[in-house]
Amino acid sequence: MSPEPRPVISIGDSLPYADGAEAELLALFRTVEDRRVGSDELAAAIRDWPTAYHLAPERAVLLAPVNIGSDDRVLDVGAGSGVNTRICADRGAAVTAVEGSAARAELIAHRCAGLESVDVLCGPLDGLGADRREAYDVVLVVGVLEYAGTSHGGSDGPAAFLNLVVDALAPGGVVVLAIENRLGLKYLLGFPEDHLGLPWVGCEGYRDGEPTTWSRRELVQMLADAGLAAQKWLYPFPDYKLPSAVLAEEIYGQPGGVDMVDQIVGHPTSTEYFRPVLVADDRAAHRALLTAGLGTDVANSFLVVAGREPEAVAERVDQGVLAWRVAPDRRRRWRQQAVMVNSNQGLTMRRRLLAEDRAEDFEEWLGQVEVAEEAYVAGRNLEQSLLDCARQGDGDGIAGLLRAWRAALAAHERPIDSVSTPHPYLPADAARVLPPEWLDAGPDNFVVTADGLEFVDREWVAAGGVDARLAMVRGLWKAVSAMLSARCHLPWPVTWSNDRLVAYLGGLIGEDIDDELMEQWRQAEEDLIRRVYRLPAVRLAELKDAGSRSRMDLLWSPLAPYRRMNHLVHRQQELIAELAGPRQTADELEQAQARLVQAEAELMQERAELAAARARLARVAWRERIHNKISGLLRRFGQR
Numbered sequence: 001m002s003p004e005p006r007p008v009i010s011i012g013d014s015l016p017y018a019d020g021a022e023a024e025l026l027a028l029f030r031t032v033e034d035r036r037v038g039s040d041e042l043a044a045a046i047r048d049w050p051t052a053y054h055l056a057p058e059r060a061v062l063l064a065p066v067n068i069g070s071d072d073r074v075l076d077v078g079a080g081s082g083v084n085t086r087i088c089a090d091r092g093a094a095v096t097a098v099e100g101s102a103a104r105a106e107l108i109a110h111r112c113a114g115l116e117s118v119d120v121l122c123g124p125l126d127g128l129g130a131d132r133r134e135a136y137d138v139v140l141v142v143g144v145l146e147y148a149g150t151s152h153g154g155s156d157g158p159a160a161f162l163n164l165v166v167d168a169l170a171p172g173g174v175v176v177l178a179i180e181n182r183l184g185l186k187y188l189l190g191f192p193e194d195h196l197g198l199p200w201v202g203c204e205g206y207r208d209g210e211p212t213t214w215s216r217r218e219l220v221q222m223l224a225d226a227g228l229a230a231q232k233w234l235y236p237f238p239d240y241k242l243p244s245a246v247l248a249e250e251i252y253g254q255p256g257g258v259d260m261v262d263q264i265v266g267h268p269t270s271t272e273y274f275r276p277v278l279v280a281d282d283r284a285a286h287r288a289l290l291t292a293g294l295g296t297d298v299a300n301s302f303l304v305v306a307g308r309e310p311e312a313v314a315e316r317v318d319q320g321v322l323a324w325r326v327a328p329d330r331r332r333r334w335r336q337q338a339v340m341v342n343s344n345q346g347l348t349m350r351r352r353l354l355a356e357d358r359a360e361d362f363e364e365w366l367g368q369v370e371v372a373e374e375a376y377v378a379g380r381n382l383e384q385s386l387l388d389c390a391r392q393g394d395g396d397g398i399a400g401l402l403r404a405w406r407a408a409l410a411a412h413e414r415p416i417d418s419v420s421t422p423h424p425y426l427p428a429d430a431a432r433v434l435p436p437e438w439l440d441a442g443p444d445n446f447v448v449t450a451d452g453l454e455f456v457d458r459e460w461v462a463a464g465g466v467d468a469r470l471a472m473v474r475g476l477w478k479a480v481s482a483m484l485s486a487r488c489h490l491p492w493p494v495t496w497s498n499d500r501l502v503a504y505l506g507g508l509i510g511e512d513i514d515d516e517l518m519e520q521w522r523q524a525e526e527d528l529i530r531r532v533y534r535l536p537a538v539r540l541a542e543l544k545d546a547g548s549r550s551r552m553d554l555l556w557s558p559l560a561p562y563r564r565m566n567h568l569v570h571r572q573q574e575l576i577a578e579l580a581g582p583r584q585t586a587d588e589l590e591q592a593q594a595r596l597v598q599a600e601a602e603l604m605q606e607r608a609e610l611a612a613a614r615a616r617l618a619r620v621a622w623r624e625r626i627h628n629k630i631s632g633l634l635r636r637f638g639q640r
Contacts, residue, residue: 003114012123015100078144082108347376365423382443390488424524442475
């Protein structure tokens, strides 16, 4: 039987905001057994953005760098559904959660049912009372400051709000602030602003009363003006809401820091729940800004630990750690945290399996090895080098790098006469086998060093070994997917699908990849996905779709006039929703209908522009096909 939640304490009027998931979440919290952040039970209920925001295991990554323990008194301001409240309580802290919405305060109480160290207060922050002044060692302000100037946040403004936050701090206490960057890379590339749904809003400037975010320089000064001059800056990616990595500022100044950041972050933006209006090579854009020394200024989100004294801030974050990373989307038993540490012995990687209560290392044929600490292998990985060649349209360079990778695999292959215990990645008819820990031996896990290629991050283990051909197909698939998702100018026809490119590149390195081998690999990968990931249906659908996707399917995005059209469609949907509800007066209905007619007319115009853009793209594709044909003929004549 589920424990009874503690009563919610009212400290003022409830604020009227919600995202529509509250009733569903309440029913969930009342029935599940494991309410911890990262629970497979909670993650299984994710179906859209609101449920992901409240239930995704990635939420726990944000506070991974912050030392919060059993001696701490924590105030969680604007606690939402209690994600961070629960994280801190599970670390042993005494937590006071303040939430303006009565519906969400009830969610917190049920999420934390059975935890006597949690108090839930409902009302505005200024309702705390004098007895709680200077009472907290840590005050969490996660996704809250941006609303300080709106009716939902009390409308008093960010300065007044920060003063209330600082008043709650005990001597030696710190504020932990997380917020979007108004000049973040994803916004510069045209992604919709998270609160208002329109692109470039933060760059152009917010209007009074709107949710507002700030740049790094602006936030530095705002916190200092509030008395929090001691600051430790960290950078969550792809953002603070569902981060897979958090970077310390010191990593940006490391030798080879651009490559380090690129390796840890990968794609700096996410399109899982929101499709961007403008699609670009976000990873290349990020590298360019990192190289220019602007990485910290264009990070999508900020995580700041701020206090009155530098010593208090330093105690809350391990000063030797450069990065924290957790692979996203995995089931709890497979979740691993990797930490990059800069010590007197040099750079090292420390890894920890987060599910300490798992029964064993293997689940049938698939296993996971925990390497507590190993030296960090500095240098570019092979995927980064492949992307460089792809962006330059250098087919020969791509082929040369893949041959070097194939040679590294071949050096560790051994022939096998029979397989005692077959599994999807080691079928009964396998003729060549790689060591068990080479399941994930793709180009992204090979670092280019002075002594050749070095295989790193040997986390996954396949019982009995890995079929060499399947491992090769898996590595090629990952490399091709990385090049296609980066919109690279590959020296092959834009109409070639992912599958065809894998087969073609396999031929360049001496491997015949036919449809039968591709299907065998796909079935093996499907089995792996079902075992490892918490939402396998999403991954399986992507795997199926990606095989037929081509560069042609991706090239249109920057050319089409989707920016205004996307917003007009959104606007129409909002108007339709308004019309579906009760109207107070006939005049309001007429005005809404008039706006809808105007929006429809604007949408028709945008559709015409879209058709014209597609026609232009078709001409571009036709010219590229002719160019490829002529280039092929010239090469053939040149060989005679």
